[in-house]
Amino acid sequence: MSSGPDVNMAARDEAPDLAPPASPMAMPEQVVERPRRAAAGNGLFSFLPIAMKRLAN
Amino acid sequence: MVQFRRFVSFLFAFTFAAIAARLAADVFLSDGFDPLDVVRVLLLAATSAWIAWGASLALQGVLAPMPVAKPAATAPAPLEADRIGVLVPVYNEDPVHVLSRVHAMAWSLHAEGEGTRFEFVVLSDTRDEAIAAEERRWMQQLRRDGPPAMNFFYRRREKNTGKKAGNVAEFLRASGGRYEFLVILDADSLMDGATLVEMARRMEADPRLGLLQTLPKIIHARSWFGRAIQFSASFYSPFFARGLALLQGRTGPFWGHNAIVRTRAFAESCGLPVLSGKPPFGGHILSHDYVEAAMLARNGWTVRVDPDLEGSFEEGPDNVIDFAKRDRRWCQGNLQHARLIGAPGLGPWSRFVFVQGIMAYAASPLWLVFLVASLLAPVVAPEPNYFPVPRMPAIFPTPETAQAVALLVGIFGLLIGPKLIIASHAAWTGTARSFGGPFAVMRSTLAEILWSSVLAPVTLMFQSRSVAQVLLGRDGGWPATNRDAGEIGMREAWAASWWIVLTGLVMLAASSVLETGLLFWFLPVAMPMVCAPAIIAWSSSRASGVSAARKGLFLTEAERAVPRVVLACEASRIRWQGGGMSAPSGGTIADQPASARNAVA
Numbered sequence: 307m308s309s310g311p312d313v314n315m316a317a318r319d320e321a322p323d324l325a326p327p328a329s330p331m332a333m334p335e336q337v338v339e340r341p342r343r344a345a346a347g348n349g350l351f352s353f354l355p356i357a358m359k360r361l362a363n
Numbered sequence: 364m365v366q367f368r369r370f371v372s373f374l375f376a377f378t379f380a381a382i383a384a385r386l387a388a389d390v391f392l393s394d395g396f397d398p399l400d401v402v403r404v405l406l407l408a409a410t411s412a413w414i415a416w417g418a419s420l421a422l423q424g425v426l427a428p429m430p431v432a433k434p435a436a437t438a439p440a441p442l443e444a445d446r447i448g449v450l451v452p453v454y455n456e457d458p459v460h461v462l463s464r465v466h467a468m469a470w471s472l473h474a475e476g477e478g479t480r481f482e483f484v485v486l487s488d489t490r491d492e493a494i495a496a497e498e499r500r501w502m503q504q505l506r507r508d509g510p511p512a513m514n515f516f517y518r519r520r521e522k523n524t525g526k527k528a529g530n531v532a533e534f535l536r537a538s539g540g541r542y543e544f545l546v547i548l549d550a551d552s553l554m555d556g557a558t559l560v561e562m563a564r565r566m567e568a569d570p571r572l573g574l575l576q577t578l579p580k581i582i583h584a585r586s587w588f589g590r591a592i593q594f595s596a597s598f599y600s601p602f603f604a605r606g607l608a609l610l611q612g613r614t615g616p617f618w619g620h621n622a623i624v625r626t627r628a629f630a631e632s633c634g635l636p637v638l639s640g641k642p643p644f645g646g647h648i649l650s651h652d653y654v655e656a657a658m659l660a661r662n663g664w665t666v667r668v669d670p671d672l673e674g675s676f677e678e679g680p681d682n683v684i685d686f687a688k689r690d691r692r693w694c695q696g697n698l699q700h701a702r703l704i705g706a707p708g709l710g711p712w713s714r715f716v717f718v719q720g721i722m723a724y725a726a727s728p729l730w731l732v733f734l735v736a737s738l739l740a741p742v743v744a745p746e747p748n749y750f751p752v753p754r755m756p757a758i759f760p761t762p763e764t765a766q767a768v769a770l771l772v773g774i775f776g777l778l779i780g781p782k783l784i785i786a787s788h789a790a791w792t793g794t795a796r797s798f799g800g801p802f803a804v805m806r807s808t809l810a811e812i813l814w815s816s817v818l819a820p821v822t823l824m825f826q827s828r829s830v831a832q833v834l835l836g837r838d839g840g841w842p843a844t845n846r847d848a849g850e851i852g853m854r855e856a857w858a859a860s861w862w863i864v865l866t867g868l869v870m871l872a873a874s875s876v877l878e879t880g881l882l883f884w885f886l887p888v889a890m891p892m893v894c895a896p897a898i899i900a901w902s903s904s905r906a907s908g909v910s911a912a913r914k915g916l917f918l919t920e921a922e923r924a925v926p927r928v929v930l931a932c933e934a935s936r937i938r939w940q941g942g943g944m945s946a947p948s949g950g951t952i953a954d955q956p957a958s959a960r961n962a963v964a
Contacts, residue, residue: 324499324503324515325518326484326516326534329539330536330537330540331535331536331539331627332630332631333631334634335634336635338636339706
């Protein structure tokens with residue numbers, strides 16, 4: 307099953323007796339990515355100046 | 364034990380990769396060193412490790428006496444859950460086909476005496492107004508035809524945000540509190556009532572079990588291509604799945620459908636965010652199922668696949684083009700997981716599952732680059748030095764043919780060996796009987812090996828193109844899978860694969876011009892590419908499927924002894940299609956097989 311590309315649709319009327327009964331529950335959005343670091347402190351390159359300093363000392 | 368099995372599998376893969384790299388180095392460096400040889404050795408090592416990993420899963424599955432996840436409670440006690448929802452997400456599918464499956468499942472549950480505990484909810488994302496009207500019409504018919512006191516609901520979304528995952532999440536937020544468990548299906552899913560009840564029973568037996576996945580078998584294949592996949596899914600897949608089950612521990616897979624989830628666990632763990640940036644790597648998470656399994660495990664829930672659960676079915680693509688279209692979507696979804704490998708809190712195995720998913724598609728372009736590098740190797744090879752030691756007799760480079768053959772045998776052994784072992788195992792243990800007997804199984808296995816070898820270069824090209832498109836930032840979207848597609852004609856096949864033909868011709872020409880010895884090695888790869896349109900067209904035809912069936916090839920258990928729920932589904936569909944809205948004669952599922960047989964006949 308796929309659900310196709312996102313398309314805006316007008317509200318649909320359904321026969322009310324077909325609709326599932328409401329019984330809300332929370333479904334909080336999860337974190338799946340590590341927060342991005344600031345551009346200056348990014349990954350390997352942020353390590354480079356520290357390593358250079360150590361080598362210099 | 365799980366850790367030990369994982370260690371053995373990794374060791375097997377890395378050992379084989381190391382041996383392959385050593386042999387390859389001997390062969391490729393026999394004419395002197397050049398940088399392309401290093402590339403080729405590394406590519407061969409990576410792809411060999413991947414093949415060996417797959418083979419280790421199958422071998423573990425064969426060697427395992429029983430599935431690792433034994434149900435804690437097998438006694439047929441009544442279920443305790445008040446309500447279990449069965450979700451059927453649909454998107455522009457034929458309502459009669461979808462709802463006839465629901466009808467059959469409902470009666471099958473009714474026959475199990477647990478019908479009133481289960482409620483079916485059709486979650487429509489259909490964009491086509493005419494199909495949506497038909498869905499509502501046939502839902503009313505389903506309510507009339509379904510078992511008494513059983514609930515059938517239908518809701519259609521205004522916007523199909525987040526596609527299937529968004530569809531299910533929106534339902535959960537609105538109505539999920541009503542259900543202890545939710546069975547998540549696909550539009551083409553069909554499950555036996557006894558299986559649905561057993562799944563709920565296993566969920567009740569283990570309060571930490573968040574998701575239980577079944578291994579769906581493919582049914583209703585009509586073409587040669589479809590029947591070959593159907594046979595593979597029925598015959599080989601249980602062994603691969605059993606091998607996977609032995610390695611999964613508490614971090615099993617979710618394949619998006621034919622699975623049951625604990626509603627609370629799913630709701631608290633699986634709220635998917637929208638990834639920053641644009642598709643293909645940003646936006647909604649496409650292959651949401653892998654991510655949901657990882658997130659459940661991250662929250663301490665067990666995710667498990669139980670390959671011993673029978674009575675779980677789906678349909679598959681009947682031709683190469685539909686298969687490639689589906690593969691294009693899965694490829695994009697799996698490559699998108701590259702952004703999630705470092706997700707906070709995930710277990711190492713969950714991260715590795717993402718890597719596996721990526722590798723499933725990355726392996727094809729790696730092979731292709733290897734082939735191209737091998738083609739170019741003679742061009743960049745250094746001039747042979749026959750006198751490495753001055754004033755000494757000439758030394759001629761040795762072709763290292765023995766190593767080349769050993770390498771080839773090793774790789775092909777890992778590719779086809781597990782299939783032959785599974786076939787032998789089935790013949791030895793007697794399970795081959797349900798597939799037509801040992802002789803039929805061996806013939807089908809050999810035919811499948813031959814067929815998959817012919818098809819491999821074609822799928823390699825389609826997958827390589829998919830990976831390239833994703834890496835170039837092209838969003839493939841999610842076109843609906845045309846599971847009822849007809850045959851593919853030569854014109855359509857040519858339009859879809861002319862570039863593969865061209866690639867094959869270039870390969871043949873280059874290999875014969877650059878070094879005559881290469882032509883022999885490239886023929887098995889290039890010839891299927893040159894014949895791609897004919898292969899695609901022929902293998903999609905009904906005639907090819909009928910021919911295979913008449914020869915007794917690719918027989919499956921579900922064909923030889925058609926499950927009652929499958930017969931009931933066919934009977935419902937034929938009756939609805941033929942008889943319009945007329946109410947059925949009634950009765951229970953016990954009456955259905957006979958009526959199905961009559962209807963089908």
